[in-house]
Amino acid sequence: MTAYLVVLWAYEGLGGTLPAEPTAGWWAQRWLWLLAPAAVLAVLVALFARVELAARRPRGRAAR
16 A cells, blocks of 8 residues: 555656546556556565564574
């Protein structure tokens, strides 16, 4: 959902509007609403994977 909202805010920030009715233009934009959030999600996963992996690594000496 975060990736979808990022794309939606960027789209509207650039002056785009979502059509209310499913017209030919609406159908022509379907690729955007499938691929753009997927690309943003891939970036988010790559960024947060580093944080998650770093959190799992033991720091310093292990407690005995």
